[in-house]
Amino acid sequence: MLSLVPNLNATFLFLLTLSAGAITILHSRSVSPCNSSSNASSRRAFSGDLRHVDFSWNSLRLTPDRPPPTVLRVAVFSRKWPVATAPGGMERHALTLHNALARRGHRVHVFTSAPSSGEQPPERGGGETGHPRLHFLSGAH
Known part of the structure; x- marks a missing residue:
């Protein structure tokens, strides 16, 4: 029983040292995946109609060169569709x-x-032109 105490102490000290090293490395500025200050400063401000841009923070990478195996008919109900230059977050996500x-x-x-x-x-x-077909409901507010 006495011989196990030094082994437990050595194991505990080893794990503590390993954990401290890992925490130090993960929280350093150059390695942290959360550090986006250099990425944010390289972006230019955009002004214009957001409905006509090809980029988005949630851009989808669906390959248009390879058509889907089955063409789907999708019906979507959206309370509001993007109008003017500043659609909201959910509107922008739906549009994208x-x-x-x-x-x-x-x-x-x-x-x-x-x-x-x-x-x-x-x-x-028109649906077939690469854009969704919009149907405006009367009296729906």
């Missing part, structure tokens, strides 16, 4: 997702409320 599916060859139909008065309605798309 549905456009990517339509570009891939799927037939996407979006059922949404009509734009408010004074807002120019977005293009309805």
Whole structure:
């Protein structure tokens, strides 16, 4: 029993040293995966209509050169569709997702409320042109 105590102490000391080294390495600035300050400073500010840009923070990499094995008919119900230059987060996500599916060859139909008065309605798309087909519901607010 007495011979186990030095082995346990040595094992504990070894694990403590190993853990401290790992924590030090993982929290250093050059190795940390959470360090995005250099990446954020290299981006330029964007101004314009977000509905007409090809980039997004949640960009989908669906390959248009390889069509899907089955063309899906997708019906989506969205409370509001992006209008004007500043769509909200969920609106932007829906726009990105549905456009990517339509570009891939799927037939996407979006059922949404009509734009408010004074807002120019977005293009309805044709479904087969690589854009979702928009259907505005009357009286849905």
